[in-house]
Amino acid sequence: MIVADRKPINEILDMVKESEKVLIVGCKGCVTVCNVGGAKEVGILASILRIARKREGRPLEVEEKTIERQCDPEYVAQLKDLVGEYDAVISMACGVGPQFLSEAYPEQRFFPAVNTTFFGGAVQHGIWAERCAGCGNCVIHYFDGMCPVARCSKSLLNGPCGGSAGGKCEISKEVDCIWDMIVRKKMEQGRLGDLLEIKPAKDWRTARDGGPRRSVREELVYE
Numbered sequence: 642m643i644v645a646d647r648k649p650i651n652e653i654l655d656m657v658k659e660s661e662k663v664l665i666v667g668c669k670g671c672v673t674v675c676n677v678g679g680a681k682e683v684g685i686l687a688s689i690l691r692i693a694r695k696r697e698g699r700p701l702e703v704e705e706k707t708i709e710r711q712c713d714p715e716y717v718a719q720l721k722d723l724v725g726e727y728d729a730v731i732s733m734a735c736g737v738g739p740q741f742l743s744e745a746y747p748e749q750r751f752f753p754a755v756n757t758t759f760f761g762g763a764v765q766h767g768i769w770a771e772r773c774a775g776c777g778n779c780v781i782h783y784f785d786g787m788c789p790v791a792r793c794s795k796s797l798l799n800g801p802c803g804g805s806a807g808g809k810c811e812i813s814k815e816v817d818c819i820w821d822m823i824v825r826k827k828m829e830q831g832r833l834g835d836l837l838e839i840k841p842a843k844d845w846r847t848a849r850d851g852g853p854r855r856s857v858r859e860e861l862v863y864e
C-alpha cells in the first residue's frame with residue numbers, strides 16, 4: 642500500500658491562513674490503513690485546526706468528509722455538491738487524491754495535508770517499511786524476494802557496496818543492508834551461484850525514468 646505521514650500542523654495552518662471555511666476530505670484507502678488520512682484522522686485534524694485558529698482569534702469553520710477512495714472518479718463525484726461551499730479543501734489522501742480532486746473540480750483549491758512517502762507494509766504494529774519503488778519491471782525473483790531497487794540505499798543491482806558492514810547499511814546502523822540479506826539467504830540455500838549469472842540489463846523505461854506512466858486494461862475500457 643501507499644504509506645504517508647501527516648504534514649506538520651503549522652504547514653497546514655499556513656496553507657489555509659486566508660480561509661474562514663474549509664472542508665477536510667479523508668480517504669478510506671491506504672491512508673486509513675496507515676492511520677494518516679481516514680475518518681478518525683480527519684476528525685483529529687479538524688479539531689486541531691479549529692482550536693489553533695480559535696487561539697489566534699480567527700475562528701475557522703471546518704467540515705469533515707471521508708470518501709471511499711480519492712483515486713477513483715466514482716467516489717470523487719460524491720463531493721460535487723460540497724466542494725463549492727468552502728474557501729478551501731484539504732485532502733488527507735496520498736498525492737493522487739488532491740490531484741484527482743483538482744481535475745474534477747478545477748474551480749476549487751485543494752491542499753495536501755499528507756506527505757506521500759513510499760510503497761510498503763506494516764512490519765510491526767505502528768511501523769511501516771518501504772518494500773517497492775514501483776519500478777514497473779519487477780526483478781525480485783533474482784534476489785529471493787528482496788528488492789534492492791527499493792531497499793538498497795543506492796539501488797545497487799549487482800551486489801553490496803564497500804560500505805556494507807556487520808549486516809548494516811553504511812547510511813545508518815539502524816538500516817539493514819539488503820545486499821547482506823540477499824547474499825546470506827543465497828548462501829544458506831546453497832544458491833550463491835545465482836548471483837554470478839549474467840542478467841539482462843534492467844529496463845528502466847518502465848520506471849519513472851520513462852516519464853509518467855499509464856496502465857491500460859483494454860477489457861475494462863468502455864467506449
Ligand code: SF4
Nearest residue numbers: 773774776779780788
Ligand atoms: S523490482 Fe521494482 S517493482 Fe519489484 S519490488 Fe523492486 S521496485 Fe518494486
Ligand code: SF4
Nearest residue numbers: 793801802810811818
Ligand atoms: S551498505 Fe548495503 S544497502 Fe547500503 S548502500 Fe551499500 S549495498 Fe546498499
